[in-house]
Amino acid sequence: MSAHEKKPRAPANALRTSSTKPPLTAPPRVALRCKAEQTNGAAAPDGAATSPPGTGDAAAASVRVAERGRRVAQLESELGAVEADFERGGRRLSRMLAGESEAARLWQRRQQQHAAFLETDSELRLLRREVAGGEDGDREGDRDVKSCISSLVLDRETFREAYNEAMAEVRRKEEEVSTLQGQVRGLKSWVSSSSRVSEQMSDEVLGEEMRRLGNGLQNWVITNFRRAKIDTDKADASTRDDLERLVPTYETLASSSKIHFIQSVVSHLLVEHVFSAYFVGISREAARDLSNVEHNLSHFGSLILPHFRGRLAHHFTGSTESMNQWRATTLSILCKCSQKLQTETATVVETVVEQTNRIVDSIGDSKHTENRDMSLRTLVTSSVELSRLLRVQKAVFSIVMPCIESFQRTMFDADIMEDIGGEDEDTLNGREIRCVTFPGIVKTGDENGDRSHLKNTVAKIRVLCEPD
Structure with a gap:
């Protein structure tokens, strides 16, 4: 090549x-x-x-x-x-x-x-075959899901209709129960008021009236002060003195629990002007005279009782019962003269309303209105009627509302107290009380005014305990 x-x-x-x-x-x-x-x-x-x-x-x-x-x-x-x-x-x-x-x-x-x-x-x-198969499966799954959703929507509508019907039936039953309870309370009140003087009201009726009054006060405070702002630093010297007297721990309580604080203030005013009075509606002089008569008669009975023995002893053994019966009878007579009690009663009611407005308006950002005052007057009037009802009973009913001081500890007692915080009572034993929102009722003696050694809690004190 x-x-x-x-x-x-x-x-x-x-x-x-x-x-x-x-x-x-x-x-x-x-x-x-x-x-x-x-x-x-x-x-x-x-x-x-x-x-x-x-x-x-x-x-x-x-x-x-x-x-x-x-x-x-x-x-x-x-x-x-x-x-x-x-x-x-x-x-x-x-x-x-x-x-x-x-x-x-x-x-x-x-x-x-x-x-x-x-x-x-x-x-x-x-992959295309898999995607095509997956899309077919997805479309089929979507159809299944849509059919399930449609069936669930139909079931939901059916359940909703059934639920609405059931709730309507429950509301009707609740209205019937409420109506029947009102009728029962009315019958109890009518039986108690229209019966003989010697017949007394039951503890259940009195406790229910006290609880209703406490619930009314709570609703009034929530309705009118739920959105209000409380600042105790704005209070003047007079208001500070009143707060110190009514709720000594008002400074810490107002900043953390304003609703409970206002309930406590109004409750202390009710106890001070209504429940602590001898009999609301009579003048101070008349109340003082009746109190002196009751005290003197009790003292006279205690002096002559040890000197009587034998056949005459049984005439004086019931001095406590007799005095309670005398008080119940005398005050029942005064209750029948309702027209003569209106002036003093109106004065007491306006005093409570005026002091409440003065204290609350001075530390809050809202002023009182006619509707708020009217509902408060209704509550005070109800408390006056309840205090009279307690005084005409032969048994001695005492209003109990302890005062919480900052320098001493008041512990929870399940026998006479109930916690409004919703905690279990078993966990509240030995817990310190933060504030008292509404008083309770303690009954001494029986329906005849005798056996003063017996004590019974008719309505428990409403308290708020310190957190654990």
Whole structure:
């Protein structure tokens, strides 16, 4: 194969297996020179045979030398041309081999990419089938969910209708129960008020009246002071004195429990002006006179009782019962003169309303209104009627409302107290009381005014305990 001929292209498999070949080298100059010398040597015998001897030999020798030099020069020029052609062919072949190796690499890369493409395409087809199946499942699931939601909505509407019907029935029953309870209370009150003087009201009726009064006071405070802001620093000296007298711990209580604080203030005013009075409706002089008469008669009975023995002793053994009966009878007579009690009663009611408004308005951000005063007057009037009802009983009913001082601890007593905080009574034993919101009633003696050693809690004191 000459340098001017091209080498045929190797197949693709051969290019992939062998991407590089060893470089071609040019033939050595010595071989060409030897070939020229051999050519000249072969021509020499012919010249020697034709050239004449003597001078002819020298001329022939010079001719041979010149011919040999020309031949050498021609061969060298041919050699240079051959070498140039060989180098060009070598470079061309190297470029062709480099291009073929690059093409082999490109073909190999293409095959790899094609294989990766086929694999990716297969995965894509699988994923598309999975997505199509998932979409079908999702659509079917959506249909199932929508059908379930529709059925649940229908069930909800059905349950709502049934619930509304049941609640309407419950409200009707509650209204019937409330009506019946009102009728029962009315009958009890009517029986108690229309019966003979010797018949007394039951503890249940009195306790229910006291609880109703406490609930009314709580509702009044919540309705009128739920959004009010209390600031005791704004109070003047007179108001501070009243607060110190009624609720000694007013500073800490007003900042943390304003509703309970206002309940405590109004409750102490009711105890001070209504429940602590001898009999609301009569003048102070008349109340003082009746109290002195009762005290003197009790003292007189206690003096003469030890001197009587034998047959007459039984006439004086019931001095306590007799005094309680005298008090109940006397005050019952006064209750029948309701017209004569109106003036003093109205004075007491207005006093409580005025003091409440003065204290609350001076420490709050709202002023009293006619509706608020009217509802408060109703509460005070109810407390007046309850205090009279307690006083005409033969048994002694005492209003109990302890005063919480900052320098002493008042502990919770489950027998006479109830916590309005909603905690379990078992966890309140030994707990310190924070404030008293409404008084309680303690009964001494029986329905006949005798056996003064008996004590019974008719209505428990409402208190707020300190947090645990």
